Amino acid sequence: xxxxxxxxxxVEFATAGGGFRAVDQVDLDVAPGEILAIVxxxxxxxxxxxxxxxxxxxxxxxxxxxxxxxDGRDLRAMSGRARRRLVGRDMAMIFQExxxxxNPCFTVGFQVKEALRQHLDLNRRARHARAVELFEMVGIPDxxxxxxxxxxxxxxxxxxxxxxxxxxxxxxxxxxxxEPTTALDVTIQAQIxxxxxxxxxxxxxxxxxxxxxxxVVAETAERVSVQYAGQKVEEQRVEGLFDTPHHPYTxxxxxxxxxxxTERRLPTIPGVVPGQFDRPEGCLFSPRCRFADExxxxxxxxxxxxxxxxxxxxxxxxxxxxxxxxAS
Amino acid sequence: xxxxxxxxxxxxxxxxxxxxxxxxxxxxxNRGAVIGLYIFAAFVxxxxxxxxxxxxxxxxxxxAATLVxxxxxxxxxxxxxxxxxxxxxxxxxxxxxxxxxxFFVGIVVVVVASFGGILIGLVAGFAPxxxxxxxxxxxxxxxxxxxxxxxxxxxxxxxxxxxxxxxxIALVLQPHYVRLTRASVINERTKDYVTSARVAGAGRLRLMxxxxxxxxxxxxIVQAALxxxxxxxxxxxLGFLGMGAQPPTPEWGTMLAEAREFILRAWWVVTFPGLAIxxxxxxxxxxxxxxxxxxxxxxxxx
Amino acid sequence: xxxxxxxxxxxxxxxxxxxxxxSFAFIRVLPGDPIIVMAGxxxxxxxxxxxxxxxxxxxxxxxxxxxxxxxxxxxGDLGTSLVTKKPVWDEFFTLFPATLxxxxxxxxxxxxxxxxxxxxxxxxxGKFFDRxxxxxxxxxxxxxxxxxxxxxxxxxxxxxGWTPVSGRIDLLYFFPPVTGFMLIDSALSGQDGxxxxxxxxxxxxxxxxxxxxxxxxxxxxxxAMLEVLSEDYIRTARAKGLTPSRVNGLHALRNAMIPVxxxxxxxxxTLLAGAILTETIFSWPGIGKWMVDSIFRxxxxxxxxxxxxxxxxxxxxxxxxxxxxxxxxxxxxKR
Numbered sequence: 021x022x023x024x025x026x027x028x029x030x031v032e033f034a035t036a037g038g039g040f041r042a043v044d045q046v047d048l049d050v051a052p053g054e055i056l057a058i059v060x061x062x063x064x065x066x067x068x069x070x071x072x073x074x075x076x077x078x079x080x081x082x083x084x085x086x087x088x089x090x091d092g093r094d095l096r097a098m099s100g101r102a103r104r105r106l107v108g109r110d111m112a113m114i115f116q117e118x119x120x121x122x123n124p125c126f127t128v129g130f131q132v133k134e135a136l137r138q139h140l141d142l143n144r145r146a147r148h149a150r151a152v153e154l155f156e157m158v159g160i161p162d163x164x165x166x167x168x169x170x171x172x173x174x175x176x177x178x179x180x181x182x183x184x185x186x187x188x189x190x191x192x193x194x195x196x197x198x199e200p201t202t203a204l205d206v207t208i209q210a211q212i213x214x215x216x217x218x219x220x221x222x223x224x225x226x227x228x229x230x231x232x233x234x235x236v237v238a239e240t241a242e243r244v245s246v247q248y249a250g251q252k253v254e255e256q257r258v259e260g261l262f263d264t265p266h267h268p269y270t271x272x273x274x275x276x277x278x279x280x281x282t283e284r285r286l287p288t289i290p291g292v293v294p295g296q297f298d299r300p301e302g303c304l305f306s307p308r309c310r311f312a313d314e315x316x317x318x319x320x321x322x323x324x325x326x327x328x329x330x331x332x333x334x335x336x337x338x339x340x341x342x343x344x345x346x347a348s
Numbered sequence: 349x350x351x352x353x354x355x356x357x358x359x360x361x362x363x364x365x366x367x368x369x370x371x372x373x374x375x376x377x378n379r380g381a382v383i384g385l386y387i388f389a390a391f392v393x394x395x396x397x398x399x400x401x402x403x404x405x406x407x408x409x410x411x412a413a414t415l416v417x418x419x420x421x422x423x424x425x426x427x428x429x430x431x432x433x434x435x436x437x438x439x440x441x442x443x444x445x446x447x448x449x450x451f452f453v454g455i456v457v458v459v460v461a462s463f464g465g466i467l468i469g470l471v472a473g474f475a476p477x478x479x480x481x482x483x484x485x486x487x488x489x490x491x492x493x494x495x496x497x498x499x500x501x502x503x504x505x506x507x508x509x510x511x512x513x514x515x516x517i518a519l520v521l522q523p524h525y526v527r528l529t530r531a532s533v534i535n536e537r538t539k540d541y542v543t544s545a546r547v548a549g550a551g552r553l554r555l556m557x558x559x560x561x562x563x564x565x566x567x568x569i570v571q572a573a574l575x576x577x578x579x580x581x582x583x584x585x586l587g588f589l590g591m592g593a594q595p596p597t598p599e600w601g602t603m604l605a606e607a608r609e610f611i612l613r614a615w616w617v618v619t620f621p622g623l624a625i626x627x628x629x630x631x632x633x634x635x636x637x638x639x640x641x642x643x644x645x646x647x648x649x650x
Numbered sequence: 651x652x653x654x655x656x657x658x659x660x661x662x663x664x665x666x667x668x669x670x671x672x673s674f675a676f677i678r679v680l681p682g683d684p685i686i687v688m689a690g691x692x693x694x695x696x697x698x699x700x701x702x703x704x705x706x707x708x709x710x711x712x713x714x715x716x717x718x719x720x721x722x723x724x725x726g727d728l729g730t731s732l733v734t735k736k737p738v739w740d741e742f743f744t745l746f747p748a749t750l751x752x753x754x755x756x757x758x759x760x761x762x763x764x765x766x767x768x769x770x771x772x773x774x775x776g777k778f779f780d781r782x783x784x785x786x787x788x789x790x791x792x793x794x795x796x797x798x799x800x801x802x803x804x805x806x807x808x809x810x811g812w813t814p815v816s817g818r819i820d821l822l823y824f825f826p827p828v829t830g831f832m833l834i835d836s837a838l839s840g841q842d843g844x845x846x847x848x849x850x851x852x853x854x855x856x857x858x859x860x861x862x863x864x865x866x867x868x869x870x871x872x873x874a875m876l877e878v879l880s881e882d883y884i885r886t887a888r889a890k891g892l893t894p895s896r897v898n899g900l901h902a903l904r905n906a907m908i909p910v911x912x913x914x915x916x917x918x919x920t921l922l923a924g925a926i927l928t929e930t931i932f933s934w935p936g937i938g939k940w941m942v943d944s945i946f947r948x949x950x951x952x953x954x955x956x957x958x959x960x961x962x963x964x965x966x967x968x969x970x971x972x973x974x975x976x977x978x979x980x981x982x983x984k985r
Contacts, residue, residue, distance in 0.1 A: 492919075494922040
C-alpha cells in the first residue's frame with residue numbers, strides 16, 4: 021500500500037504566451053518508510069509535481085490527475101481545512117533556498133513553534149521544550165539562544181536545519197526534500213544529506229528527495245524516478261538503474277558522472293531541456309538523443325513495461341552491447 | 349553533436365513573439381488600459397479640433413441666457429446642450445476648449461521635466477561621487493517641499509499665468525525623473541553589456557546616450573504618462589486657487605474657481621469641468637498602469 | 651541601528667541648510683517691494699522708506715542677510731508677519747494643531763480603509779472584488795480633490811444638509827483652546843453638542859483630504875502583498891498547513907507593511923499639499939489656508955517662514971519613516 025500515490029498527474033501554467041505544461045502525465049508511488057529520489061535537470065517539473073501533491077502551487081497553475089491520494093485518502097476531494105490538517109503534519113516539505121524560505125520578519129523560534137501550535141495540542145512551555153529538542157535533533161548548537169535569531173543572522177546551512185526542524189516538528193510520515201542541498205556550500209551539503217537520511221532512519225518516515233545530482237541518488241535513495249521535460253521517463257530501483265538504465269536520457273545522465281568517465285573528456289548531453297516555445301512533436305528527448313530516428317521525432321513514445329523500467333521510449337536500451345556503446 | 353544542435357533549431361513549432369508585438373499583447377490584455385487609450389485619443393482629437401467642434405466662442409457672453417441648465421433638465425435648451433455659466437457662456441464650448449489647455453499643459457510639462465530630469469539623472473549616474481551627491485541632495489531639497497505649495501510660491505514669484513504655472517509644475521516634477529533615471533542608470537551600469545561596450549572603446553557620451561539610456565527608458569516612459577496626469581491636476585489646482593490660467597481663459601480649474609459661488613444654485617457649472625478633469629486624468633492613469641504592466645517584466649504573469 | 655540612525659541624521663543637515671537657502675532666496679526674487687506693501691494704502695515718505703530699508707536690512711549684502719536669517723531660524727526667529735505683526739513662529743504653532751488634527755484624521759481614514767482593501771484585493775486577485783476595488787482606487791487616485799470637495803458639499807451639505815460647509819465648529823460654541831485639537835477641546839469644554847459639532851465639521855474635510863492617500867495605500871498594499879505572496883517563505887508558511895488568514899494576515903502583511911509604511915510616510919507631503927486645497931475650500935483655519943492667504947497678501951515673512959517650517963516638517967516625517975522602516979525591518983534593526 022503506497023503512502024503517496026499519483027496517477028496521470030499534469031500541471032499546466034497559464035502564461036501570456038498560452039498554457040505551459042510543466043508536468044505531463046506523471047505516475048508516482050511512495051511506500052511508507054521508503055526513500056525515493058526524483059532526478060532531472062532544471063525545468064523537468066520534478067519540484068512542480070511535488071508542490072502539486074502538497075497543494076502549494078500558485079494560482080496560475082491548473083492541476084489534473086486521475087488519482088492523487090495520501091494514505092488512501094483522496095487529496096483532490098478533500099476540503100481545504102482537511103488538507104491543511106494533513107499538510108505540515110503528515111506530509112512536510114523543505115525547499116531549495118533556505119535563506120528565502122524562512123520569513124525574514126520573524127525569529128526562527130517563532131516559525132518552528134508556529135508549526136507546533138497549528139497541529140499539536142501543546143501549551144507554551146511544551147512547545148518551547150519541543151522546539152529546543154527539535155533544534156538539537158537537527159544539530160543546531162545552543163538551541164535556546166538560536167531560537168531568538170532572525171533568519172538573516174544565520175548561515176544557509178543553519179537555516180536549512182531550521183527548515184528541517186519545522187518540517188519534522190509534527191513527526192510527518194512523508195518528507196519531501198526539494199533539492200535541499202543545491203544552494204549550500206559543498207561541505208555543508210553532505211552534512212544536511214546525512215542528517216536527512218539519519219532522521220529518516222530514526223523516525224521511519226518516507227522521504228522523497230528531489231535532486232539533479234546522481235551522486236546523491238546513488239548514496240541515499242532506494243528507488244529512483246527520472247523526469248525529463250515534465251514527463252517521467254524511467255523508474256527503477258537504484259541498483260538496477262545504475263546497472264542497466266533503459267532510457268537513453270538516464271544512460272546519458274549516468275555517463276556524465278565523473279566517476280564513470282572512461283575517456284579523458286567527460287561526456288555531456290548536448291542542448292537544453294525544451295522550453296515553452298520549442299517543444300518537439302514526438303519524443304521530448306529526441307532533439308538531444310543520439311539514438312533518435314524519424315519515428316522518435318514524429319510519434320510520442322509509449323511507456324514500456326516494468327521490466328524495462330517504465331521507460332518512455334520507442335527503443336529502450338536492453339542489450340549490453342548497446343549500453344556499452346552509449347557509455348563510450 | 350553538431351547534428352543534434354541543428355535538430356534543436358529545426359524543431360521549433362511556435363516562434364517567440366517580437367518585442368513590440370509582445371508589448372502590445374500585454375497592453376491589449378489590460379482592458380482598462382485600452383479604454384484609457386481610446387479616451388485619451390478622443391481627448392487629443394478634441395484638443396486639436398476644439399475650434400471646429402465648439403458651437404460658440406468660449407469667451408462669448410450671452411447676457412440673455414445666464415445659468416441655463418443642461419438640455420435634459422427643465423428649462424434647458426438644445427442651443428446650450430450642457431447649459432451656460434453665470435456670464436451666459438456656453439459650457440460645452442468652454443469644456444472643449446479647456447481640453448486644449450490641459451493637453452498643452454501636459455505636453456509641455458512632460459517634455460520640459462523629462463528632458464531636464466533625464467539629462468541630470470544621466471549625469472548623476474555617470475558623475476563622480478561628489479557631483480552625484482550634490483545633485484541628489486539638491487533633488488532631496490526640492491522634494492522636501494510639498495509640490496503644490498512649491499508650485500504655488502513659484503507662480504506667486506513669477507506672476508500668475510498658465511505659462512508660469514507650467515514652468516513651476518515642470519520644475520517641481522523634475523526631481524522624480526532625476527531619481528528614476530539615476531537609479532536605473534546605476535543599475536544598468538554594472539551589467540556586462542555596458543562593460544563590453546566600454547571595452548570595445550565606446551566614449552563616455554556614447555555610453556551614456558546610446559548604450560545605457562535606451563535600457564532605462566521603460567520606467568521613464570511610465571513616469572512620463574503618470575506625470576502627464578499630475579501636470580493636468582496641478583495646473584487645474586493652481587487655476588482653482590487663482591494662480592494658474594486667468595479668467596476668462598476656459599481652463600477647467602479656472603472654470604471651477606469661477607463657478608464656486610454657484611455650487612448650490614447651478615450644479616452643472618461645477619460638475620462638468622471637474623468631471624472633464626477626472627475623466628482625462630483617469631484615462632491617462634489607466635494607460636499608465638497598462639504601460640507599466642506591459643513594460644515591467646517583473647510583474648508579468650509567469 | 652545606531653550607525654544607521656546617525657547616518658540618516660547626518661543627511662538631514664545639508665538638506666536643512668538647502669531648504670533654508672531656498673525659502674530665503676525665493677522671497678528675495680519675489681516681485682513687489684515688501685516695504686511698499688507693508689505701508690499699504692497710506693503711502694510712505696522717502697525718508698521713512700529709507701529708514702525701513704535700513705531697519706529690515708535690505709541694504710546690506712545678500713549673504714549677510716542670509717546669515718542673519720539663518721542664525722535667526724536656528725534660534726526660532728522667523729520674523730514677524732507684515733499683516734498681523736505677530737511672530738511667524740507663533741502664528742504657525744497656533745494654526746498647526748488644526749492642520750495636524752485634520753491630517754491625522756485623514757491618514758487614519760485612509761489607512762483603516764486602504765490596508766484591508768489592498769489585502770483583500772491581493773488575496774482575491776483577478777476576481778470581481780479586486781477589479782471593483784482597484785477601479786475605485788484608480789478613480790480616487792485621479793480625483794481632482796478640489797472638485798471632489800465641491801461635489802461632497804453639493805450632496806451632503808446642499809441636498810442633504812447633514813454636514814456644515816466651513817470652519818471647525820459652530821459659532822455657537824466658544825471655549826479657550828487648551829490643546830488646539832478641536833475634538834479634544836470640545837470634549838473638555840463640557841458644552842452640550844460641542845463635540846458632535848466638531849466631528850460633523852471634520853467629516854467632509856477628512857474624506858476629501860484622505861481620498862488620495864486612501865487610493866495610494868490601497869494600491870500599494872495590494873502590489874506589495876502580491877509581491878510578497880510569491881515569496882518562498884509564503885510557500886513555507888502554507889506548507890506548515892497554516893490557515894489562509896494567518897498566511898495572508900500575518901506572514902504576508904508583516905512583510906508587505908515595510909514598503910507600505912514608506913508610502914504612508916511619503917504621502918505626508920501629498921497630504922500637506924492637499925491640505926492647501928482642502929483648507930481653502932472648507933475655510934479650515936490651518937497652515938494650508940494660512941499659506942495661501944499669505945501668498946495673496948504678499949506677506950513675505952510668513953510665506954518664507956511657512957515654506958521653511960512645512961519643509962522641515964516633511965523632512966522630520968521622512969526621517970521618522972526611515973527610522974520606523976529600520977524598526978519594522980529586522981534586517982536593518984539587528985545589523
